[in-house]
Amino acid sequence: MSKGSKFRNQKKMNKSQLIEKLAAELEIDVNTSKRCTDLFFQKIKAALNNGDKVEIRGFGSWQMKDYGGYTGRNPKTGESVDVSAKKLPIFKTGKDLKKRVNSSSYAQKFKGKFN
DSSP, X not given: OOTTGGGTTSOXXXXXXXXXXXXXXXXXXXXXXXXXXXXXHHHHHHHHHTTOOEEETXXXXXXXXXXXXXXXXXXXXXXXXXXXXXXXXXXXXXXXHHHHXXXXXXXXXXXXXXX
């Protein structure tokens, strides 16, 4: 099974679709919805760049995690490779979101299929 294949039949929503749905639901124009959405993501990015944790109760939280450097191996050649230290943003799902997703009809439909 290739990576990601267990999600092949899942519906996806991209940023443009989110902007359109917000505009329709709030009865605002798409440009205003786009500006709000862009600002939301910009503020999260800025907070993470400052080393802050971003928490939206019931949804989840983002924070930066430091990963130390290590010596890895090139899978094709087997040669040792030095991997430098890095920081990555981590998202942790909130309890309410977990609960909602796991109790939805969607979750019940796919329960046990990915074990």
